[in-house]
Amino acid sequence: MNILYEQIAEFLIAGRVNQVRNLTQKALDEGCDPKEIINDALLVGMNEVGDLFKDGELFVPEVLVSAKAMNSGMELLKPLLKDGDIDKVGKCVFATVKGDLHDIGKKLVKMMMEGAGYEIIDLGVDVDPENIVEAVKKHKPDLVGMSAMLTTTMVAMKDTVEALKENDLYEKVRIMIGGAPVTDKYAEEIGAYYSSDASAAVDLANKLMDKNCCKSC
C-alpha cells in the first residue's frame, strides 16, 4: 500500500485531525486519485477504528475524534469527486424517535455506517412516525434506523413500524433499532432487527442488505 495512505490511516485511528487533513492534501498535491484516497486510506482507517471499538480497545470519545479526522479529509476530497465515485452500499433513513432527544449514539452509528459506505439521511431527534414514513416515501431507502434511549420513547419504534405497515412500506425496507433500553426480544416483537453498538450496527446493516436475508432470519 502507498506509504502515504498507511500514514493517513494510522493518523485517523489516532484521531489526529490536522495530520489527516494535511496528509490528504499532500496526497492530492502528489496527484493521487481522490477516490483511491478514500478507499485505501480513510476507509481503511475507519474500518480499523470499528474493529478496535468492537474489541473494547477504543471508546466512544476516541471514535468521535477519529470520525472528525475522517471528515477533515473528506471535506477536501468531496468537491473533487464525480457522481458515482463513491460506491454506496445502501441507503438508510435514520432518526431518534418521537419524544427522545438523545443523539450521541445515533451520530456514532451514522458515522460508522457512512464510513462503511452507506448513505445516511438523518432526520434528527424527536421524529414523528409520520415524518419517517414521508422520508421513506421520498428517499426510498433500503434501511430504516431508529434510536431510543428512554423506556418511555421506545414505544414510538413500534408505532413507526405500524405506520410503515399502514402505508405499505414495511415490506420495502429492513428496520434496524438500537439504544440502551432496546433488546433483541423487543426488536423481534415489533418486526425489526437489533444491534447493541455502532460497530455491530454496520455488520447488521450489511446482513440486512443481503437480499436473500428474509424477514424472519
Ligand code: B12
Ligand atoms: C447524554 C445523556 C443525556 C443528554 C443527551 C444529549 C444528546 N445530545 O444525546 C441529555 C442531557 C439531553 C439527556 C436528557 C434526558 N435524559 Co439522558 N442520558 C444521557 C446519558 C448520560 C448518556 C447517553 C449516551 O449518549 N450514551 C453514549 C452513546 C454512545 O451510547 P448509546 O446512546 O447507548 O448508543 C449506542 C448503542 O445504544 C447503539 N445504538 C444507539 N442507537 C442506535 C440505533 C440503531 C439503529 C442501532 C443499530 C444501534 C444504536 O449504538 C450506539 C453506539 O455504540 C444516559 C446514561 C447512559 N449511561 O446511557 C442518560 C439516560 C439515557 N437519560 C435518561 C433520562 C431519564 C433523561 C431525561 C428524561 C432526564 C430528565 N429528567 O430531563 C432527559 C430526556 C430528554 C429527552 N426527551 O430525550 C435515563 C433514561 C432512563 C430510561 N431507562 O428511560 C438515562 C439512562 C440516565 C439514567 N440512568 O437515568 N440525557
